[in-house]
Amino acid sequence: MQCSYYDAGLCRSCTLLEQPYPDQLADKDARSRSLLDDPTIAWLPPVASAPSGYRNKAKMVVGGTVDAPTLGILDGRGRGVDLRGCALCTPGIQAAMPALAAFVTLAGLAPYDVPARSGELKYVLVTEAPNGELMLRFVLRSEASIPVIRANLDALHRALPRVAVVTANLLPEHKAVVEGDREVVLTTRDTLTMTLGGIDLHLRPQSFFQTNTDIAERLYAQAREWADEIGPRSVWDLYCGVGGFALHLAAPGRSVIGVEASVEAIESARRSAGDLGLTEVRFESGDATRFAMSAGDAPDLVVVNPPRRGIGAELAGHFERSGPRHIVYSSCNPVSLAKDLAMMPSYAVRRARVLDMFPQTLHLEVITLLERR
Structure with a gap:
């Protein structure tokens, strides 16, 4: 590859x-x-x-700025490195990344600056079901950005019609973990259906899946x-x-x-x-x-x-x-x-x-x- x-x-x-x-x-x-x-x-x-194209879940650190966000990892100095085209992710997840970056700008979600310990949006977690539906989880420093995400959900769905579940996960602490304990569901649906072997497995935001x-x-x-x-x-x-x-x-x-x-x-x-x-x-x-x-x-x-x-x-x-x-x-x-x-x-x-x-x-x-x- x-x-x-x-x-x-x-x-x-x-x-x-x-x-x-x-x-x-x-x-x-x-x-x-x-x-x-x-x-x-x-x-x-x-x-x-x-x-390649096998990972059904992407855990993207959000870096950069509101106007030029990065989705990927952080370098040794805590700066964002954009990996939105990572070939390990499913094609559906790769295709969603530009729209997710644009949504960060549209909603004015300030990326969390690790060295400065400032900003709001820490991670974007994306999971794709076999039928192409998506679950999006915005890992936030506080509840402050939840209203603006809610206000822009229609725009998000227009850009990404396959989005079925959207949540805000709250991680107020400054520590090396991907998500916090509290999850706020922002859509009517709260599970993503993963159909394997003819069996529908209902994946909730904080549940493990292969x-x-x-x-x-x-x-x-x-x-x-x-x-x-x-x-x-x-x-x-x-x-x-x-x-x-x-x-x-x-x-x-x-x-x-x-x-x-x-x-x-x-x-x-x-x-x-x-x-x-x-x-x-x-x-x-x-x-x-x-x-x-x-x-x-x-x-x-x-x-x-x-x-x-x-x-x-x-x-x-x-x-x-x-x-x-x-x-x-x-x-x-x-x-x-x-x-x-x-x-x-x-x-x-x-x-x-x-x-x-x-x-x-x-x-x-x-x-x-x-x-x-």
């Missing part, structure tokens, strides 16, 4: 850009196999992504294929997010429980289950480890899709002592996956597969099927 920003030294986030994509994929597969280090694992062929829509669909399909082979009567989906795994694993006569710390994500998952009429699928808000350790008998199958740190010693130890027959472990960090597996020697990795969720970078997703020995 050719990138003028990379060539000019403006952005070096894509650390593998100079490596041919087939070699990137092969190296990720080899690295994952080496970390798990078990010749008995049946490795499926790695799943390739489109090398970055690569096509690979996420393949990921859920792989888990469903393994589950259907196993035929569990009961399933837990821990760290379930908006319910991607749980809803794809639902089947007649199969009880599924999804657990997630985010209340917003659980609300989305419940809505999806209701839309589908799934009476044997339910979702609970809470800590995954606490749920597993207090729930009593283990189910036939547990699905875990934890953050990069992995499931950790406490949950791994619980599974080792009293866990289910099978675990599907989907990991965005094979290093923490290997550490967790080392704490569960009673489980053997029967199958594994690398899915390239993040081309041009070292990051990846690996899904494994574990079986108690």
Whole structure:
């Protein structure tokens, strides 16, 4: 993939850009196999992504001035570097960037100056659904700019008819985070519909969703294929997010429980289950480890899709002592996956597969099927 920003030294986030994509994929597969280090694992062929245009969410730092805003990153001195043409983003997100920059000027939204700690607009977060609809989130220093955004929503919709959800996120603190806790919805709709595998997942502003829509669909399909082979009567989906795994694993006569710390994500998952009429699928808000350790008998199958740190010693130890027959472990960090597996020697990795969720970078997703020995 050719990138003028990379060539000019403006952005070096894509650390593998100079490596041919087939070699990137092969190296990720080899690295994952080496970390798990078990010749008995049946490795499926790695799943390739489109090398560019795959990111369904852009997190753009707003810099520059009201009349000449930048959307991208900050340089070492806190000045805006414009990356609105980033080729990793979906074509729909790329196409929306000029209109978003123009809206910053139209609404008079002063970009936040990090060194001076002045200004209002810190980030613009854009998510594109498979049907082309967009969610826009303006991360603001205070409520002062909300009225002017409301007043110009019609102009925003004229410029970007595909915008379905607009929110203001409030981040008053001066700290290195992307968003604050408070979200103000400015449109009638408050969710973006992400349709994967024929299932509508309702994405709320602060809910996690996989970055690569096509690979996420393949990921859920792989888990469903393994589950259907196993035929569990009961399933837990821990760290379930908006319910991607749980809803794809639902089947007649199969009880599924999804657990997630985010209340917003659980609300989305419940809505999806209701839309589908799934009476044997339910979702609970809470800590995954606490749920597993207090729930009593283990189910036939547990699905875990934890953050990069992995499931950790406490949950791994619980599974080792009293866990289910099978675990599907989907990991965005094979290093923490290997550490967790080392704490569960009673489980053997029967199958594994690398899915390239993040081309041009070292990051990846690996899904494994574990079986108690």
